[in-house]
Amino acid sequence: MTRHGDRWGLRASALFDGCALHRGRPLVVVEGDRIADVDLSGADPSSDLPVADLGDATVLPGLVDSHAHLTFDPHGDVPSQMREESDDFLRALARRHARQALDAGITTVRDLGDRGYVCTEVRDSKDEELPEILVAGPPITRTGGHCWFLGGETDGVDGLVAAVRERARRGVDVVKIMATGGMLTPQWDSHESQYSREELAAVVRTAHAEGLPVTAHAHGLQGLADAAGAGVDGVEHCTFLTETGAVPDWATIEALCDAGTFIGVEEARLPGDDTLLPARIRRMLEARGEYLTQMSRAGARVVGCSDAGINPRKPHDVLPYGVISFAHFGFSTAEALASVTETAAHACGVGDRKGRVTAGYDADLLVVAGDLSRGLEGLLNVTSVVRAGREVRSGTGERLPIGTN
Numbered sequence: 001m002t003r004h005g006d007r008w009g010l011r012a013s014a015l016f017d018g019c020a021l022h023r024g025r026p027l028v029v030v031e032g033d034r035i036a037d038v039d040l041s042g043a044d045p046s047s048d049l050p051v052a053d054l055g056d057a058t059v060l061p062g063l064v065d066s067h068a069h070l071t072f073d074p075h076g077d078v079p080s081q082m083r084e085e086s087d088d089f090l091r092a093l094a095r096r097h098a099r100q101a102l103d104a105g106i107t108t109v110r111d112l113g114d115r116g117y118v119c120t121e122v123r124d125s126k127d128e129e130l131p132e133i134l135v136a137g138p139p140i141t142r143t144g145g146h147c148w149f150l151g152g153e154t155d156g157v158d159g160l161v162a163a164v165r166e167r168a169r170r171g172v173d174v175v176k177i178m179a180t181g182g183m184l185t186p187q188w189d190s191h192e193s194q195y196s197r198e199e200l201a202a203v204v205r206t207a208h209a210e211g212l213p214v215t216a217h218a219h220g221l222q223g224l225a226d227a228a229g230a231g232v233d234g235v236e237h238c239t240f241l242t243e244t245g246a247v248p249d250w251a252t253i254e255a256l257c258d259a260g261t262f263i264g265v266e267e268a269r270l271p272g273d274d275t276l277l278p279a280r281i282r283r284m285l286e287a288r289g290e291y292l293t294q295m296s297r298a299g300a301r302v303v304g305c306s307d308a309g310i311n312p313r314k315p316h317d318v319l320p321y322g323v324i325s326f327a328h329f330g331f332s333t334a335e336a337l338a339s340v341t342e343t344a345a346h347a348c349g350v351g352d353r354k355g356r357v358t359a360g361y362d363a364d365l366l367v368v369a370g371d372l373s374r375g376l377e378g379l380l381n382v383t384s385v386v387r388a389g390r391e392v393r394s395g396t397g398e399r400l401p402i403g404t405n
């Protein structure tokens, strides 16, 4: 594995720093596992600094996928897999999927639902050949509810309070609760609420007392309103489903904007035949595409994520496709990129050290060929991935061409 000296530089024609695109041969200086300096002046660095000059390329923060399922095999049947496979098997699968994500430039992954807390051990291995991993453990769900097979079945306020405390004891990074039904579990329809606003509020109160954020899986219109009313820190999906269709509820959107709630939008999927999707889901996704840009312009903190693992069009390296979709919906290049870097890092509670290219932040970097302002498809053309200051993937098969000026 490539190992660079203690202090080295990376220069390319463009840099996205987490907020804005810069041109004019910006230089990023890495020292150990941190970014030491970012120089936008285009000036030559001191002659003793080894610098990899990548020419027509864009340097950006390593991507953050705030919603993935590392233990899910996208080509498998998740419910039966979760009932049958051993913890060791799922852990090995999680490691393989995490590595697949890293090779695409995803340097931080938040797992929003495993079985038996198996991802916690993968996180705790602190393996720098993997992305940084954050975990939720088994999502909390009502008895027989969405993803019950992950083992998080809990009913009533007392049960919910106990479930949150158990997750705190287990050292999770976030509490995930299924506020509504979902696609993977036909027994409970996606638009139906699984908990009352009071129950969700008890979860939020208990989690916050433990110092943990809460994110709520919420498709249904009422479930979203209740999650917002309960004060969750994030919502996942945000599709505003009713029995008959999907209708954005602007009162809830306004409440989510005012509270600064993160809105995870799992738009990333491989290109494919959308007409094969069930008609209801297709209509739901089309409707969301229409109101997403409007929501973002209204101040919503939209986070691009993947829900990787749930079906064959969602492998664990799929996140860049979501960024490309956001641009097609009308997001600017910087808005689309921020949704998987700076905003996503804040959604995951690591915004003080990830998601930006700036001095003092972790040296988790992605380099892609070309200038991304010419098209976000460039994200698929990975030149190099740097994790904690070390190059862990080279797209060209050759290590970063570091030379001294």
Ligand SMILES: [Zn+2]
Residues within 6 Å of the ligand: 067, 068, 069, 112, 113, 307
């Ligand atoms: Zn999910």
